[in-house]
Amino acid sequence: MLQSIKLLLFLILVVQSLLFAQSYELEKIEFSGNKEISSDELMAVIYSEETPWWFYQFLNSFSSMGKGPVYFDSSYIPIDMNAMKAYYSSHGFFKTTISYSYEADTTDHTVVLKYEITENEPAMYGNVNFLGLKEIPENILNRIYAEDKIDRTIPYNQADVEAGIAHTIEILVNRGYMFANHDSTVIIIDTTQNLANVDIYYSTGNRYQISDVQVVKKGSGADDVSEELLRELTDIEKDEYYNLEKIRSSQSRLIRTGLFNSLILDAVKKDTSGNYVPLMVEGNIGNMNEFLPGVLVNDEFNALNVGLNANYIRKNFLGNARKLTLANEIAVADIVDFSFKEFFSDINYVIDGYARVSLKLEQPFLFHQPINGTLENYFQTQTEFGLNRKLYGLKAALEFELPYFTYINQFKPYYNLEFLNYKFNNIPFEEVNLENITVDILSATSALGMQLGSAKANNLYFPTGGMNQLLQMEAAISTVNLTFRGPSIDELVDSGKIPNPSVFDLKDDAMFYKIEYTSALYFPLSNDLTTVFAVKNKIGHVQTFKGDESLIPLNKTFYSGGGSSNRGWRSKALYPRQDIEYWDFSETPDTLRGGTFLYEGSLEYRKRFLESLGVAVFADYGNVWNGYGKFRFDEIAIALGFGFRYYSSIAPFRIDFGFKFYDPYQKKYIWDNWDKRFFKNFEFHFGIGEAF
16 A cells, blocks of 8 residues: 555656646745754755746856756655755754645746745754774873763754764874774664764774885985985974874975975875884975066055065075075055056156065974974065155064964964164144154164964865964064254254254154954854854054153054955054154154054854855954053944955955945944945955955
């Protein structure tokens, strides 16, 4: 009897398929009753598809673009229902039931397919057993249990179980168990208590040690690099236990030297002997000298910059895998706001941009330890809003390699010596108006600092979970020289109005500290990890130990606004509007001096589709002040906007449009501050990588 019913149902589906196939388009698929699993997720799981928009069908009719019509086929319904039930089961909903119906429009020849879902309560975790681990040392077993990733307080979730399995395997392969793997998982459902009992079976295999590190070199530069150097760079010794994480870190270190065109560092598993396995470094080494000219596009200073660059690289400079880089670049800054009309007019138009020359020496393995050392000497001249700044600097840094699983996995102490020089005109001085007077400001700053980071986000390009944090601290001493020049200064001194000429050549110093903290959190909003809610908060403070805060150099102050900051404003458009007092004159805000206290943040909704495309909706907020004591809530700039993303194989590229929702300088909201010229109401930003 049961077989007859199944046969009858099958025949009905076949007849329905014949009636509708190639004649009725599947206009829409509707889901009802689903509360815990979104319709978007279910749509991604099932086999049936909605017919595309007419425009895509039109494109497809004469080109390879777009997509043709999709016709209703009822034979897909059982496949869809099985796929949805499996998806629900993977999230602990073992009692879910699904039914279907469809409506045909004989006039338009379209069908609407409906799935009715009764989810019922999900099963909680019962007993979770790790099997096959009895032979491993107790300290490793204790670590596996201590770092168990399966949260027993939430309903059963297959993804969480798989993440826990992957973490256990990671612990094993990083402690010698090279062939550790997951055999199987058995789920036993206790229907009376609605519990999922989980038995996870592992196979560890033998525990292996490293017998030796073998080197195979090829390529034009093979003779310029010794095998002993490459072995030293791996930092892997004979007899230590096989560690996959350390091998990957060693491979990254070797690649960072720039010596290799291609590189493989791995265990030669076929050559195992007893409990020993050799490692093999096999790579193609390129030329020791490279010259790389190119077009420059970056988002430095939170703005889109376009220009040219040329780099000369000398590899293995004086041995020990040192890399010497001479870099030159010149760029127009903030190209989005570049005024072609003013540029070709008769006015004296000054192009905002920068030119930079740097000489950088890197050594990836310093003091016989996995420490990346850098020493850089640089010069930069930058014009911004008509003010030219010249910056000379020397920076030495040590970047320590830390394990990923530690809370702090980024540590970078550094020393920085910088000389900043700029000048501006028409200075009011002791209530005497002097024309054509120029003040030349030169600051010399010596700073000792460090960066501490915790990178725990689960993806570099499109994070869907986890948290990234970065704390930067530095203590500095700065000496500031001010020199006033102009044809009327001598006349003032001769007339006795200013009796002491030394007042025009001033010098003072200050000691200060600077702290900057940034955090970014990512929360998945869908089980397919295509929808994410991201939150960023950033706070910065700089304050003097000794001396006046006006002596803090411009390049050590804070700004807000730009593509990776508050996107309703252009780069550095948010800064304190108060004058800065120097002895007996005021430096006006036109010099774009930043503030000493920064607070800003972002809320962003991200949606990714078609693998490489995405959209974002965001709210940015923040500003800078001259001291945290001057912070005011009604001075926080708020921007709302949206953007588009293209996720290439290299990095994400983004376009954002930010609207000034609340302007703190005018104390107006967007409805009171709307410009009839539509394009004046928002800022356009191009960026590389996500905003945070």
